Amino acid sequence: MNQLVTTLLVIGGGPGGYVAAIRAGQLGIPTILVEAGQLGGTCLNIGCIPSKALIHAAEEFEKAGHYAADSPLGPSPLGISAAAPSIDVTRTVGWKDGIVKRLTGGVGALLKKNDVQVVNGFARILDGKTVEVKRTDGEVQRIRCEHLLLAAGSEAVELPFMPFGGNVVSSTEALSPQTIPKQLVVVGAGYIGLELGTAYRKLGAEVTVVEAADRILPAYDAELTKPVAASLKRLGIDLRLSSSVLGLNAGVRVQQANGEEIVLSTDRVLVAVGRRPRAGGWGLESLQLDMNGRAVKIDDQCRTSMRNVWAIGDLAGEPMLAHRAMAQGEMVAEIISGKRRHFTPAAMPAVCFTDPEVVVVGMVPGEAEAAGIDAIKAHFPFAANGRAMTIESTDGFVRVVARRDNHLILGWQAVGRGVSELSTAFSHSIELGATLEDVGGTIHAHPTLGEAVQEAALRALGHALHI
Numbered sequence: 500m501n502q503l504v505t506t507l508l509v510i511g512g513g514p515g516g517y518v519a520a521i522r523a524g525q526l527g528i529p530t531i532l533v534e535a536g537q538l539g540g541t542c543l544n545i546g547c548i549p550s551k552a553l554i555h556a557a558e559e560f561e562k563a564g565h566y567a568a569d570s571p572l573g574p575s576p577l578g579i580s581a582a583a584p585s586i587d588v589t590r591t592v593g594w595k596d597g598i599v600k601r602l603t604g605g606v607g608a609l610l611k612k613n614d615v616q617v618v619n620g621f622a623r624i625l626d627g628k629t630v631e632v633k634r635t636d637g638e639v640q641r642i643r644c645e646h647l648l649l650a651a652g653s654e655a656v657e658l659p660f661m662p663f664g665g666n667v668v669s670s671t672e673a674l675s676p677q678t679i680p681k682q683l684v685v686v687g688a689g690y691i692g693l694e695l696g697t698a699y700r701k702l703g704a705e706v707t708v709v710e711a712a713d714r715i716l717p718a719y720d721a722e723l724t725k726p727v728a729a730s731l732k733r734l735g736i737d738l739r740l741s742s743s744v745l746g747l748n749a750g751v752r753v754q755q756a757n758g759e760e761i762v763l764s765t766d767r768v769l770v771a772v773g774r775r776p777r778a779g780g781w782g783l784e785s786l787q788l789d790m791n792g793r794a795v796k797i798d799d800q801c802r803t804s805m806r807n808v809w810a811i812g813d814l815a816g817e818p819m820l821a822h823r824a825m826a827q828g829e830m831v832a833e834i835i836s837g838k839r840r841h842f843t844p845a846a847m848p849a850v851c852f853t854d855p856e857v858v859v860v861g862m863v864p865g866e867a868e869a870a871g872i873d874a875i876k877a878h879f880p881f882a883a884n885g886r887a888m889t890i891e892s893t894d895g896f897v898r899v900v901a902r903r904d905n906h907l908i909l910g911w912q913a914v915g916r917g918v919s920e921l922s923t924a925f926s927h928s929i930e931l932g933a934t935l936e937d938v939g940g941t942i943h944a945h946p947t948l949g950e951a952v953q954e955a956a957l958r959a960l961g962h963a964l965h966i
C-alpha cells in the first residue's frame with residue numbers, strides 16, 4: 500500500500516483545516532490535507548458564502564419589486580418606477596456557484612503556493628498517528644504523521660420523524676434550488692432558518708416559520724430581535740412560535756402552544772434545527788478522546804486529550820462559526836511550529852444576516868449582570884442617524900455595555916441594515932481594551948452608520964450629541 504509520511508496531517512479542508520494548512524505551509528511545516536468533498540468545507544460550499552449570495556439576490560429582487568407599478572407599498576418615495584421584475588433562479592444559482600468556484604479554487608491555489616499536499620478522499624483514523632484515505636480515484640493511501648489535526652466540521656441535525664429527502668431539505672439543498680416553491684415551511688427560527696426563510700420569501704414563496712421556543716433567534720435578547728420580528732411580519736412571513744413539528748402527513752403537522760394540532764400545507768420543508776459535530780463514521784471514536792457531548796473536548800490551545808492530536812472548528816463544538824475555526828487553525832499551526840499561543844479571544848463576533856442584520860460581540864447586558872458586574876448600557880437608534888435615513892434604513896440601534904467603574908467596554912450589539920460591517924469596529928474596541936471615552940473621543944466619518952457607535956458610547960457617558 501502506498502504510504503505517505505508528514506509532520507502535520509489535517510483532516511478536513513473547511514475554514515479551520517485549510518487555514519491551519521496554509522499557515523503550517525508558511526511556517527515550513529510539511530503538511531498534508533485530506534478532504535472528502537470540496538475544499539472550503541461547509542462555509543464556502545454550502546454555508547456562509549452561498550447563503551449570503553442567495554440573500555443578496557433575494558434582496559435585489561425584492562427591491563426591484565418595490566419600484567414596480569403594482570407594488571403593495573405604493574409608488575417609491577425615491578421617484579423610481581420600473582416594470583415588475585422576474586427572476587431566473589437557475590441563473591441565480593449559477594451565479595452563486597460561480598462565486599463558490601472562484602473561492603474554492605483560490606483555496607486550492609493558496610494551499611499549492613504554500614506547498615501543502617492535498618489528498619482528495621475520505622480519511623479514516625487508524626490511530627493517533629495513522630490515517631487511511633480512500634482516495635476519490637479509488638486508491639487506498641496510508642498517511643503517517645507526527646501531529647494529527649481534526650477539522651471534520653459539522654452536519655445538519657435531522658428530525659428523526661421527518662428525515663431529509665424528497666421535499667424535506669436541509670440548508671444544503673435550500674441553497675441550490677431549481678425552483679422557488681409556492682409554499683415553504685421552515686422548521687427552526689435560528690439564524691440559518693431565518694436567513695433562508697427570509698430569502699425565499701423575498702424570492703416569492705409563502706413562508707411559514709415554526710419554532711418551539713417562544714421567540715425568534717432564541718440565542719439573542721428580545722430587544723435585539725424585535726426589529727427582525729417586525730420585519731418578518733412586514734414581509735408577510737407566518738411565524739408560529741411555541742409550536743412543535745410532529746411530522747409530515749398531507750402537510751406539516753404542528754402542535755401549537757395551546758395544544759391544538761394543525762396541518763400546514765406546503766411544497767417544501769426546510770429543516771434548520773441546528774448542526775452537530777461530525778463525530779461519527781470516520782474512526783474518531785477509536786481514539787477514545789474526551790468529549791463534550793458530540794464535540795471533541797479541547798483546551799485553550801485546541802489540544803485534545805491525546806498528545807499531538809488537535810481539534811478545531813465545528814468538530815470542537817460551539818460557537819460553530821467560520822472565523823472561530825480559522826483563528827483556531829492558524830493558532831494550532833503556530834503552536835506546532837514552536838510559537839507560544841493560546842486561544843483566549845476577548846470576544847467572538849456573531850452575525851445573523853437576517854433582515855435587518857444582528858451583531859453581537861462580547862457581553863450582552865444580561866451576561867454582565869449574571870457575572871455580577873455593575874455595568875452601564877446605552878443604545879443609539881438609527882432613526883437619529885443621517886446615513887441610515889439616506890439609505891431608507893432607520894430600524895434598529897447600536898448598543899454598548901461597559902463597566903460602570905472604569906468604563907471598559909464589555910460588549911457591543913447592533914441590529915440594522917448593514918450592521919455586519921460594524922462587527923470589525925466592535926471586535927477591535929473590545930480586543931484592544933477600549934473604554935467609552937476612547938470610542939466617544941474617536942472621530943467617526945460622517946455620514947456613516949458607524950457614527951451610531953460613537954454616539955452609543957457618548958450616550959453611555961451621559962452626553963450623546965444627536966439625541
Ligand SMILES: Cc1cc2nc3c(=O)[nH]c(=O)nc-3n(C[C@H](O)[C@H](O)[C@H](O)COP(=O)(O)OP(=O)(O)OC[C@H]3O[C@@H](n4cnc5c(N)ncnc54)[C@H](O)[C@@H]3O)c2cc1C
Pocket residue numbers: 510511512513514515516533534535536537538539540541542543545546547548550620621622623650651652653670691777781811812813814819820821822823824852
Ligand atoms: C447555511 C449555513 C450558513 C452559515 N453561515 C455562516 C456565517 O454567516 N458565518 C459564520 O461564521 N459561519 C456560518 N456558518 C457556519 C460555518 O459554515 C462553519 O462554522 C464552518 O464551516 C466550520 O468550519 P470547519 O472547518 O470546522 O468545518 P467545515 O467547514 O464543516 O469543513 C469540514 C470539512 O471536513 C471534510 N471532512 C469531514 N470528514 C472527513 C473525512 N473523514 N475525511 C476527509 N474529509 C472530511 C468535510 O467534507 C468538510 O469539507 C454557516 C453554516 C451553514 C450551514
